[in-house]
Amino acid sequence: MSAPAVVLRDISCTFPPSSRGSQPYTAVRDVSLTIADGEFVSVVGPTGCGKSTLLNVTAGLLTPSTGTVDIFGEKLSGLNRRAGYMFQAEALMPWRTAIQNVMAGLEMRGVEPVESRNRATEWLGRVGLRGRGDAYLHQLSGGMRKRVALAQILILEPQILLMDEPFGALDVQTRQLMENELLALWSANRKSVIFITHDLEEAISMSDRVVVMSAGPASRPIGEFSIDLPRPRDVAEIRLTPEFLKIHAAIWETMRDEVLKGYQQHERA
Amino acid sequence: MSARDTLPPLWRLNVYRLLLFVASMLSWHVLTQTKILPPFFFGEPLRVFGQIWKWFSSGSIYPHLAITLLETMLAFFGGTLLGLIAGLWLGLKPTASALLSPYLKALNSMPRLILAPIFAVWFGLGLWSKVALGISIVFFLVFFNVYHGVREVNPVVLANARMLGASKRQLLRMVYVPSAMTWVFASLHNAVGMAFVGAVIGEYLGSVKGIGYLILEAEGIFDINAVLGGVITLTMFAYGLDMIVTWAERRLLRWQPN
Numbered sequence: 323m324s325a326p327a328v329v330l331r332d333i334s335c336t337f338p339p340s341s342r343g344s345q346p347y348t349a350v351r352d353v354s355l356t357i358a359d360g361e362f363v364s365v366v367g368p369t370g371c372g373k374s375t376l377l378n379v380t381a382g383l384l385t386p387s388t389g390t391v392d393i394f395g396e397k398l399s400g401l402n403r404r405a406g407y408m409f410q411a412e413a414l415m416p417w418r419t420a421i422q423n424v425m426a427g428l429e430m431r432g433v434e435p436v437e438s439r440n441r442a443t444e445w446l447g448r449v450g451l452r453g454r455g456d457a458y459l460h461q462l463s464g465g466m467r468k469r470v471a472l473a474q475i476l477i478l479e480p481q482i483l484l485m486d487e488p489f490g491a492l493d494v495q496t497r498q499l500m501e502n503e504l505l506a507l508w509s510a511n512r513k514s515v516i517f518i519t520h521d522l523e524e525a526i527s528m529s530d531r532v533v534v535m536s537a538g539p540a541s542r543p544i545g546e547f548s549i550d551l552p553r554p555r556d557v558a559e560i561r562l563t564p565e566f567l568k569i570h571a572a573i574w575e576t577m578r579d580e581v582l583k584g585y586q587q588h589e590r591a
Numbered sequence: 592m593s594a595r596d597t598l599p600p601l602w603r604l605n606v607y608r609l610l611l612f613v614a615s616m617l618s619w620h621v622l623t624q625t626k627i628l629p630p631f632f633f634g635e636p637l638r639v640f641g642q643i644w645k646w647f648s649s650g651s652i653y654p655h656l657a658i659t660l661l662e663t664m665l666a667f668f669g670g671t672l673l674g675l676i677a678g679l680w681l682g683l684k685p686t687a688s689a690l691l692s693p694y695l696k697a698l699n700s701m702p703r704l705i706l707a708p709i710f711a712v713w714f715g716l717g718l719w720s721k722v723a724l725g726i727s728i729v730f731f732l733v734f735f736n737v738y739h740g741v742r743e744v745n746p747v748v749l750a751n752a753r754m755l756g757a758s759k760r761q762l763l764r765m766v767y768v769p770s771a772m773t774w775v776f777a778s779l780h781n782a783v784g785m786a787f788v789g790a791v792i793g794e795y796l797g798s799v800k801g802i803g804y805l806i807l808e809a810e811g812i813f814d815i816n817a818v819l820g821g822v823i824t825l826t827m828f829a830y831g832l833d834m835i836v837t838w839a840e841r842r843l844l845r846w847q848p849n
Contacts, residue, residue: 381754383750383753383754401753401754403756405754406754407750407751407754409747409750409751411747412745412747412748413747413748413750413751414748414751415748415752415765415766415769416748416846416847417769417770417772417844417846418846419846426752426755426757426765427755427756430755430756430757430758430761430765431756458845458846459846460846460847460848474755475755478755478756
């Protein structure tokens with residue numbers, strides 16, 4: 323049994339007060355979470371519950387106030403070099419064409435331009451963008467840009483995928499298409515995935531396990547659910563099965579109060 | 592979109608532009624011929640263009656033009672390069688920029704033209720005092736734009752490049768510089784004009800060559816037509832340089848949606 327891909331141990335993140343007189347803000351408190359090698363885990367929770375904070379900690383972009391991060395048994399310091407991070411917001415370089423964006427990581431690693439171009443072309447094909455490599459980003463739709471972002475990360479073959487509501491801004495049809503494609507790519511070469519979303523249906527339909535976070539501040543996991551639905555899955559069809567609905571009801575039971583709490587806090591702020 | 596659709600085609604637009612030019616020249620001509628505007632103060636278009644023609648056909652303007660253009664180019668490229676380097680450097684060093692920011696703001700708010708006599712003392716009355724004056728103006732224009740450009744880099748794009756494995760140097764080359772280019776070009780259009788200002792003002796204040804010198808000389812003998820001829824010649828060249836900047840901008844910022 324190899325070491326788990328990610329072990330978060332007693333992670334707390336407190337941010338200094340943004341202005342004089344305001345209180346320091348604790349985004350997450352005492353979070354412990356283990357992701358096995360090859361496991362697809364979704365983290366769901368109401369808005370502002372520190373989901374992204376956890377992801378940034380795992381990526382090494384943010385140093386937690388307390389607690390440690392182990393990546394495949396090694397203590398993380400600095401950036402997590404084994405992880406690919408798909409951001410919620412647009413993160414591609416707009417001054418580069420699609421293929422230049424996909425090539426970027428290889429270029430940074432000093433791979434021969436000809437070879438990286440070939441591999442990028444292959445990956446563009448794999449995410450369904452064959453022949454669109456020379457387009458600039460503003461010439462591509464939102465869904466296409468997400469595909470470019472996915473190819474940009476997967477071409478580097480990271481062992482861990484960190485995804486922060488990657489498909490949140492897409493329309494429902496494009497979104498389900500992308501979810502299925504991600505699942506297909508993932509099952510071809512199983513990586514560990516931490517998938518952040520506030521969409522419970524998305525979380526259940528894709529994951530092996532769903533972790534529910536409490537409302538912020540100082541949020542922490544309040545429930546974990548194994549999803550024993552068979553794979554391969556179709557994210558649109560699986561939502562109609564009775565098993566899915568049963569799991570959904572069970573998780574929603576745990577989440578409902580937290581969502582209401584989070585909503586009220588949001589209203590007050 | 593709709594405003595663009597209703598625009599007349601380019602050839603017709605150019606005809607209108609030409610007509611506008613002819614009409615304004617014609618009214619200038621008529622107003623000064625009928626003495627409604629005294630020709631002594633306002634010049635006469637035919638004489639102005641006659642003067643320009645004489646300068647260029649006899650070739651007497653070329654040494655002056657060459658020196659002014661050289662001063663302008665040196666100031667433009669020198670100031671841009673220095674502004675770029677300083678802007679990138681300070682933009683990436685929060686402590687240094689916090690330390691220097693009040694001084695930079697003070698220097699920038701200082702009317703730079705008052706430095707002309709100092710530069711004349713330091714660098715003499717030749718080429719370099721004008722270049723120094725031009726650089727002192729262009730530098731700050733470009734510097735502040737690059738500085739803002741670097742600080743306004745999209746943090747998500749930056750974090751993404753870091754996660755992809757970019758080294759510090761690669762971040763500079765792949766993220767900071769291209770991101771700042773938009774801001775740089777916005778400042779370069781102003782910088783072209785300002786480089787000319789530095790050169791010509793420098794020449795006014797003491798020189799034996801250059802378009803500024805030519806204008807000053809003509810003013811000394813109340814030859815308003817030659818003054819205006821110099822002004823128009825300078826304007827044409829400044830406009831030409833600005834078109835070159837626009838061309839470079841179109842090529843380098845091709846990635847932007849129009």
